[in-house]
Amino acid sequence: MDDQNKNLILAVALSGIVLLAWQVFFPAPTQTTAVETTQLSQPTDSAAPLLPPSTDAGVQASTDTPSPTAATAERITIDTDRLQGSLSLAGGRIDDLSLKDYTVDLDSDEIVTLLEPVGAESPYYAVYGWAPAGDLPQEYVPNANTIWSVEEGDVLTQTTPITLVWDNDNGMIFRRTIAIDDEYMFSVEQSVENTSAAPVRLSPYGIVARHGTPDVSGYFVLHEGLILQSDDSYEKETYKKIAKFDMNAAEGGNTSKYTSEENGWIGFTDKNWMTTLVPQPGQAFTSVAKYVPTKDTYQIESRLPVQEVAAGATVTSKTYLFAGAKEWEAIKGYQDDLGIHRFIYSIDWGLFFFFTQPIFRLLHAINLLIGNMGWSIIALTLLIKGIMFPLAYKSYVSMARMKELQPEMEKMKADAGEDREKLQKGMMELYKKNKVNPASGCLPLLLQIPVFFSLYKVIFVTIELRHAPWLGWIRDLSAPDPSSILNLFGLLSFSPPDPSSILAFISLGILPILLGISMWLQQKLNPAPTDPAQAMIFAWMPWVFMFMLGSFASGLVLYWITNNTITFIQQYLIMRSHGHKPDLFGNIARSLRLKKKEGSA
Numbered sequence: 001m002d003d004q005n006k007n008l009i010l011a012v013a014l015s016g017i018v019l020l021a022w023q024v025f026f027p028a029p030t031q032t033t034a035v036e037t038t039q040l041s042q043p044t045d046s047a048a049p050l051l052p053p054s055t056d057a058g059v060q061a062s063t064d065t066p067s068p069t070a071a072t073a074e075r076i077t078i079d080t081d082r083l084q085g086s087l088s089l090a091g092g093r094i095d096d097l098s099l100k101d102y103t104v105d106l107d108s109d110e111i112v113t114l115l116e117p118v119g120a121e122s123p124y125y126a127v128y129g130w131a132p133a134g135d136l137p138q139e140y141v142p143n144a145n146t147i148w149s150v151e152e153g154d155v156l157t158q159t160t161p162i163t164l165v166w167d168n169d170n171g172m173i174f175r176r177t178i179a180i181d182d183e184y185m186f187s188v189e190q191s192v193e194n195t196s197a198a199p200v201r202l203s204p205y206g207i208v209a210r211h212g213t214p215d216v217s218g219y220f221v222l223h224e225g226l227i228l229q230s231d232d233s234y235e236k237e238t239y240k241k242i243a244k245f246d247m248n249a250a251e252g253g254n255t256s257k258y259t260s261e262e263n264g265w266i267g268f269t270d271k272n273w274m275t276t277l278v279p280q281p282g283q284a285f286t287s288v289a290k291y292v293p294t295k296d297t298y299q300i301e302s303r304l305p306v307q308e309v310a311a312g313a314t315v316t317s318k319t320y321l322f323a324g325a326k327e328w329e330a331i332k333g334y335q336d337d338l339g340i341h342r343f344i345y346s347i348d349w350g351l352f353f354f355f356t357q358p359i360f361r362l363l364h365a366i367n368l369l370i371g372n373m374g375w376s377i378i379a380l381t382l383l384i385k386g387i388m389f390p391l392a393y394k395s396y397v398s399m400a401r402m403k404e405l406q407p408e409m410e411k412m413k414a415d416a417g418e419d420r421e422k423l424q425k426g427m428m429e430l431y432k433k434n435k436v437n438p439a440s441g442c443l444p445l446l447l448q449i450p451v452f453f454s455l456y457k458v459i460f461v462t463i464e465l466r467h468a469p470w471l472g473w474i475r476d477l478s479a480p481d482p483s484s485i486l487n488l489f490g491l492l493s494f495s496p497p498d499p500s501s502i503l504a505f506i507s508l509g510i511l512p513i514l515l516g517i518s519m520w521l522q523q524k525l526n527p528a529p530t531d532p533a534q535a536m537i538f539a540w541m542p543w544v545f546m547f548m549l550g551s552f553a554s555g556l557v558l559y560w561i562t563n564n565t566i567t568f569i570q571q572y573l574i575m576r577s578h579g580h581k582p583d584l585f586g587n588i589a590r591s592l593r594l595k596k597k598e599g600s601a
Contacts, residue, residue: 049144049209049299052131052288073147080158081182083324087156088117091144092164092176094186095125097323099273106467106476114273114323123211126275126321128176128188133201133306141202142166142174151175158182171196184324185334191316194309203306204317206277210268210298213239217271222461223348226289226300227276228266230258234345242298243291258287263341266300267322272463274346277302278320281339325463328364348461355454360462363455367464373477374470377455377555381562388447389570400575401436452560459555470558474511477555481509508550511557516546518564525571 073090078097085097097115104110115124130141142148146166153162161179168174173193180186190204216224216239226237235258245254258266260279266287267276279285279302288301307315322334326347335343349356362383367376408430416423431437459465465478473483484507519542549557 049127049207049295049297052203052205052207052301052303074150076150076154076156076162078156078180080180082184083180084111085115087178089148089150089164091127091129091142091146092148092178093117093125093127093144094178094321094323095123095127099325102272102325103467106479112273114275118211122214124209124275126206126208126277126323128190128204128206128319130174130190130192130202130204131303133203136200136202140168140170140172140200142168148176152177156180172200183327183330183333184322185338186321186323187318188321189316189318191314192309193314194311197311199308199310201306201308204304204319206302206319206321208268208275208277208300208321212296213298214268214270219460221350221457222271224270225268226266227269227274227346228258228264228287228289228300229342229345230260230264230287231262231341233258234342237289239291239298242289245290254293255288255290258289260285260287265322265340265343265346266302267346268298268300269326269346269348271461272326272466273324274322274326276322276346278322278338278340278343279304280318280320281341327463328360348457350457350461352450352454352457355450356457359451359454360458363458364464372470373465373468373555374474374558377477377559378562380455381559382566384451385563385566385570391447392570393574396571396574398437400571401434405430405434405436452563455559456552456556459553459559465553465555468555470554474554474558477558478553480551481511481554481557483509483511485509485513508546511554511561512546512550515549515557515561515564516542518561518568519545522564522568522571525568525575 073088075086075088075096078085078087078094082100083097084100087094087096095115095117097113099112099114102112104112115126116122117125127144129143132138132141148164148166151163151165153160156162156178158180161177163175163177165176166174171194173195175191175193177189177191178186179189188206192200192202194200214224223236223238225239226235226242228235237256242256243254245256258264261284262282264285264287265276265278266289267274269276277287277300284305286303288299288303290299290301291297292299302319304317304319307317309315320338320340322331324330328344328347331346332344334340344357345353349360359380363373363376363380366379366383367373370376370379409427412426412430413423416426459478466476468477469475470477474481523538523542549560
């Protein structure tokens, strides 16, 4: 087997390894099969969240008695500019919430549902209450199925809060005032009035319960599951990890606890949505995360310290609940205005947040001016390339000089034959004589790698690009290019294969093809490696990347095309300014003539 065939096989093998590795670390979207559960036709105590234990004695709250009236309990409508739904007077649960500004699919009118009551397909809700302490009986405090009465308000809007009340008929009156702003933040103010002759001890809590294992995207670079901030410590865990927390028999489920002295929050995050319990800033509390096998429920809690309510006194506790879209401006506003510590980190910026956050803020600012995320990505790329140009200029000059030395390098290679040591020594002398640094050509690539991955993270995890159009056929920059070469980009009537199909790998859209061409053109300006195997691998790389990035978000591919195009123009002009006219297609013509000559011989 000759060297050329060996190099071809090597290039194909390496390309296959790269593609396989890419599929491992950046798999196509998959859905985790939810654990099958028996859906109840009515809420009962067995479907309620596992309440915190009695604080002092560690006795589990009773959930033995069903509540048949819960299914018919009255509901209070929730209606704001951005949210719609209802809350149940059974437990005062916030368990029905949809986002008015977001549809399930690009061409759908169905809006995104975030919270659902027990009996729905995926129950997911928030409930608040008081845990008894000392010798206070469990039945003296409201539970998840207690039927509350409306004391004030009939519809929960951003201007009209509602107040619920429950009298335990044992000298304690509980009230809960729920308000919501014009975005996604609920405030929940709980109070207990002690009209008895003796003091009582109890502690307020908030719970978010999620029945069954949620569907997740399955991407390596995206976290979905538990997120929490405990003072200056940030933690995150997958649902799989939560289910493996050490068993705590007193809790009745797998449990992990985190204590905050002053600031923190705990929540469940999806790719674009989040439900988070937020105690008042400065308030010490304990966060709890658990999986309850008997209920097949993932549960988070915020437990506040025990309070003693003197006879004739009233105590009040206020907390927040964020339930909505992970919009940067809204979350940043809550961090600044409410003092929620590091709330912006509820968005998954990744390990390189020091790159990712500034890039997103810059992209966001540009989009506010332009009003189109596609053109904003192009403008951002132009700005980044302009900033990097002084650093890259010397690299481009060095590559231009290396291109000029290509004939001498080829001659030196022919003279050295199989003597690689002689070839390397001669090339180093040639570089030194002409003051050329062969490694400097890597500088532009090294500079753009962190930018590329940061922008990839931004486009993938931030909701601002979800369903954001650019032009023509690109109607969602967070999704792959929907066009396909298999149906001649829409000229033929049949639809391209589903993204989960194996044929989707070869169903290239317009943007991925333009990406491959832009990489190939850029590569033609660079000096070819002297080693045949390396040269073959480099020759394959544009087309390998074309397939690799074909399933990426259109916004990222658009950035890469823009970056390649600008780089090509800069490098071409610099080479022309140094007296070298790049011959982009000459190598192909010479190669074809050489093969024809060899064939005729």
